[in-house]
Structures are given as C-alpha cells and as structure tokens.
Amino acid sequence: MSQEQGWITEADAKPAENVTKLADRIGGLSTEQQPAEAAEAPASSQKQPQQELEVSVTLADQQADPNSPLYSARTFEELGLHENLLKGIYAMKFQKPSKIQERALPLLLQNPLHALNNRPRNMIAQSQSGTGKTAAFALAILSRINYDSPNPQAVVLSPSRELARQTMSVIQQMGQFTNVKTAFAIKDAIPKGEKVEAQVIVATPGALVDAVRKGQIYAKEVKVFVLDEADNMLDQHSMGDQSIKAKNLITSKPQILLFSATFPDVVRNFAAKFAPAANEIRLKQEELSVEGIKQFYMDCDNLEHKFKVLVELYELMTVGQSIIFVHRRDTADEIARRMTSEGHTVVSLHGKQESSERDLTIDSFREGKTKVLITTNVIARGIDISQVNMVINYDMPKTASGEPDSETYLHRIGRTGRFGRKGIAVNFIHDPESWKVMNAIEIALKKEIIKVETQDFDAMEAIIKKELKD
Numbered sequence: 057m058s059q060e061q062g063w064i065t066e067a068d069a070k071p072a073e074n075v076t077k078l079a080d081r082i083g084g085l086s087t088e089q090q091p092a093e094a095a096e097a098p099a100s101s102q103k104q105p106q107q108e109l110e111v112s113v114t115l116a117d118q119q120a121d122p123n124s125p126l127y128s129a130r131t132f133e134e135l136g137l138h139e140n141l142l143k144g145i146y147a148m149k150f151q152k153p154s155k156i157q158e159r160a161l162p163l164l165l166q167n168p169l170h171a172l173n174n175r176p177r178n179m180i181a182q183s184q185s186g187t188g189k190t191a192a193f194a195l196a197i198l199s200r201i202n203y204d205s206p207n208p209q210a211v212v213l214s215p216s217r218e219l220a221r222q223t224m225s226v227i228q229q230m231g232q233f234t235n236v237k238t239a240f241a242i243k244d245a246i247p248k249g250e251k252v253e254a255q256v257i258v259a260t261p262g263a264l265v266d267a268v269r270k271g272q273i274y275a276k277e278v279k280v281f282v283l284d285e286a287d288n289m290l291d292q293h294s295m296g297d298q299s300i301k302a303k304n305l306i307t308s309k310p311q312i313l314l315f316s317a318t319f320p321d322v323v324r325n326f327a328a329k330f331a332p333a334a335n336e337i338r339l340k341q342e343e344l345s346v347e348g349i350k351q352f353y354m355d356c357d358n359l360e361h362k363f364k365v366l367v368e369l370y371e372l373m374t375v376g377q378s379i380i381f382v383h384r385r386d387t388a389d390e391i392a393r394r395m396t397s398e399g400h401t402v403v404s405l406h407g408k409q410e411s412s413e414r415d416l417t418i419d420s421f422r423e424g425k426t427k428v429l430i431t432t433n434v435i436a437r438g439i440d441i442s443q444v445n446m447v448i449n450y451d452m453p454k455t456a457s458g459e460p461d462s463e464t465y466l467h468r469i470g471r472t473g474r475f476g477r478k479g480i481a482v483n484f485i486h487d488p489e490s491w492k493v494m495n496a497i498e499i500a501l502k503k504e505i506i507k508v509e510t511q512d513f514d515a516m517e518a519i520i521k522k523e524l525k526d
C-alpha cells in the first residue's frame with residue numbers, strides 16, 4: 057500500500073537496509089558534531105521528493121487493500137450492531153469499517169458464555185493514528201447501555217479537554233438515533249452542587265475523580281470504562297495516579313477498554329494489570345507509521361533561523377491547516393506573538409489558558425476560521441481535524457526526562473493524514489540535540505525522515521502542492 061499512496065521512498069522499498077543506514081547515522085554522530093555537517097552525510101537525504109512517482113489512491117481503494125489499516129472484509133451490518141447505530145454510522149458517511157473496528161467490535165460486544173466474573177472481557181487495542189479507534193469504543197458503549205436507566209453506565213477518560221469534547225461529539229453523532237444522554241466531567245463543566253444525570257460521561261481524570269468524590273457522579277452502575285490514549289493515561293509521569301484513583305472509585309467492576317496508537321513496553325505490563333485477561337490487538341513497531349504522512353526535516357542554523365524558516369513555510373501554506381508543536385507554553389505564545397506582529401494570523405493553545413479561551417481557540421481552528429495553531433503536547437493526541445495537512449515539530453518531542461519521545465512524535469504527526477488522507481510532517485533541526493532526537497526517533501520507528509534544504513522553498517512548495525492536489 058505504501059508504494060501506491062504517494063512517493064516511493066527508499067524507506068518503503070528497503071526497510072532493513074534503511075534501518076542499518078539510520079543506525080550508522082546515529083551511531084556515528086557525536087553530540088559535538090554540527091547537525092548541518094552531519095546532515096550532509098547520508099546520500100539518501102539529498103533525494104528530491106518531488107521527482108518521485110505520484111499515484112492517487114482513493115479511500116475505497118485503501119479500504120479494499122488487505123494491507124491497509126483501513127481495510128475490512130466485513131460491512132458494518134455484519135458486525136452485529138443495532139439498527140439505530142447503523143443509522144448513526146451512515147449519517148456520519150462511514151461506508152465500511154476500518155481494520156481496528158472490524159477486529160475490535162465483535163470482541164467488545166461479545167458477552168461471556170460462562171463466568172469470568174460473568175463480565176465481558178477487557179480489551180487492550182492498538183491501531184495507527186486516524187484509523188477510527190473512537191468509533192470502535194463509542195459503538196461498544198452505545199451497544200451496552202441500558203437506555204431505560206438514567207444512571208452513568210459508561211465513562212471515557214481523555215488526556216485533554218479538547219479531546220474529551222471531540223469524543224463526546226463523536227458519541228453524540230453515533231448515538232443520534234438513540235436517546236442516549238451524555239455529560240462532561242471536565243474542568244468548569246459541572247455546576248457546583250449539581251448531580252450529573254447522563255448514561256455516558258466523557259471526562260478528564262482529575263475532574264472525574266473530583267466529581268465522583270463529591271457525589272456528583274454516581275459510579276456504581278458503570279459497565280464500560282474506557283481509557284483513550286491509554287498509554288498516556290497510565291503513565292506514572294503523566295496521568296497514571298489519577299487514572300488509578302478513577303478506576304478505584306468505579307466500584308461496579310466494568311469492562312475496561314484501553315485504546316491507543318502506542319503502547320510502549322514500560323506501560324504495557326501495567327496496562328495488562330489495569331485491564332486483566334484482556335483481548336489484545338497489537339501492532340508491530342514497523343507498522344506504527346501512517347503511510348499517508350510523509351516526513352521531512354529542515355536543517356536550520358540556529359533558533360532565529362528556525363523562526364525565519366517557519367515564517368517562509370507559513371507563506372507556502374495557502375490551503376489547508378497546520379499545527380506547530382513546541383515544547384513550552386511560553387514558546388507557543390512567543391511565536392504566536394511574533395508571527396502576529398509580522399501580520400500573520402496564528403493562534404496559540406496550551407494548558408495555562410482558561411478553559412473558555414481554549415474552547416474558543418480549538419473551535420475556531422476546527423471550523424477553519426484560523427489556519428495555524430501553535431501548541432504544546434496538550435493536543436498532541438487524538439485531535440481529529442481532517443483539513444490539517446501539515447504538522448511542524450518546531451521543537452522535537454522529548455520525554456520529561458529529556459529522552460527522545462517517539463510515541464509523542466507519532467501522535468503529533470498523526471494530527472494529519474487522518475483516515476487515508478495525505479499529510480506532511482516537517483521537523484525543525486537546529487542543534488546537535490534536536491538532530492540526536494530525530495535520529496533516535498527514526499531508528500525507533502524504522503522510518504527515514506527526508507531532508508528538504510532550508511534554502512529550497514521550491515522543493516517544499518512542490519511537496520505541499522502535491523499534498524493539496526491529491
């Protein structure tokens with residue numbers, strides 16, 4: 057599939073050889089070396105992407121290709137879904153399930169024949185970004201609810217309010233022909249002293265724990281408990297503590313569903329304890345990259361040059377939308393301020409802003425009123441805006457302890473190339489450290505990132521045009 061979807065790169069054609077070359081690159085580079093110098097070394101990075109073969113592949117073609125993550129042999133009807141949910145699916149213009157939907161749904165909906173605590177089995181499910189995991193768990197939830205009871209029966213935990221709001225909207229659209237009641241448990245959403253009366257609750261972990269403890273959410277009838285972006289939600293450096301507290305407060309022993317595009321080994325063991333005896337759907341490391349997302353890097357001289365290159369790239373982005381990821385909140389604000397003062401229309405979004413401001417910002421971006429969003433990892437995961445055709449890693453992603461973060465990288469670039477669409481990811485490299493991070497990510501993901509000269513905006517323009525044309 058990879059060769060049909062876009063440019064044929066050496067990475068697609070010869071993975072094993074490519075990995076060796078990448079290993080040479082990272083192995084042979086001392087941190088003292090200048091990235092500009094080192095970047096000249098690999099012959100492959102001199103490739104001119106615009107010269108490569110161009111083939112347009114439709115969604116129907118991809119869904120008919122057994123190697124595609126969007127493929128399924130079955131129709132939605134054949135997955136045993138209720139008629140009202142089928143109506144919702146078709147109202148959303150879905151024609152066929154994706155692979156994760158086809159594989160997960162029958163397992164999710166299966167009822168136990170005999171006692172394993174007489175509960176449906178837990179699930180740990182992995183599938184590439186933008187392949188429809190939300191619909192998989194949303195349909196499971198909507199299939200399990202007792203519509204005659206007003207009490208909370210399903211809880212979905214999300215890592216950010218933006219993702220919680222988006223997930224809620226998917227559940228509501230899928231359930232538009234049912235009489236499901238939904239509610240948020242996110243910051244500023246539950247009025248003081250009020251009880252939440254809804255069958256499905258979409259929450260961020262801290263807000264859920266708070267609301268259950270205050271008696272605002274009755275958690276004794278919850279049948280399905282979903283951790284979306286589960287590796288992040290279980291990570292002890294992130295929201296792990298809150299997720300465990302949330303689970304302990306839901307005393308009804310629900311079916312536990314863990315979904316993510318990534319499950320690094322460090323979290324996987326814990327995930328298996330959190331969701332014991334689960335059905336598992338896994339990906340191999342080399343399957344993680346989405347073929348429709350073409351990855352590039354630009355070798356900048358220093359921080360100031362990085363900003364100049366960004367502004368030049370912005371000039372090329374006449375159609376579509378882009379997301380620029382930075383490491384720190386103040387950098388997001390600073391770049392937004394500088395670009396705005398140069399007459400460009402950009403907005404920043406990060407965790408230090410008020411809830412209402414964040415909602416306005418993401419809504420206006422989602423509606424296409426703003427074209428460029430500068431943000432931190434706060435929205436690296438899950439956000440689904442089909443018009444986003446470029447992601448820029450202005451700062452390469454690193455973990456809290458400063459290590460290269462290939463999981464966050466995958467999630468960030470996965471904001472483009474959604475469900476078979478094409479997208480481009482551009483990494484800004486400006487010092488030995490960012491070069492080292494990029495090389496480590498290439499090796500972890502077994503995927504080469506192609507160089508585009510910073511002086512050669514024609515090459516970049518050709519790449520962008522190609523994306524917009526197909």
Ligand SMILES: Nc1ncnc2c1ncn2[C@@H]1O[C@H](COP(=O)(O)OP(=O)(O)OP(=O)(O)O)[C@@H](O)[C@H]1O
Nearest residue numbers: 150152153154185186187188189190317438440475
């Ligand atoms: N069967 C389908 N047919 C057509 N479009 C679909 C189908 N399933 C999902 N989609 C669309 O694909 C897009 C991506 O889906 P979704 O956001 O659930 O991806 P995801 O796998 O959760 O990605 P991420 O890992 O980034 O969170 C959405 O716009 C959704 O509406």
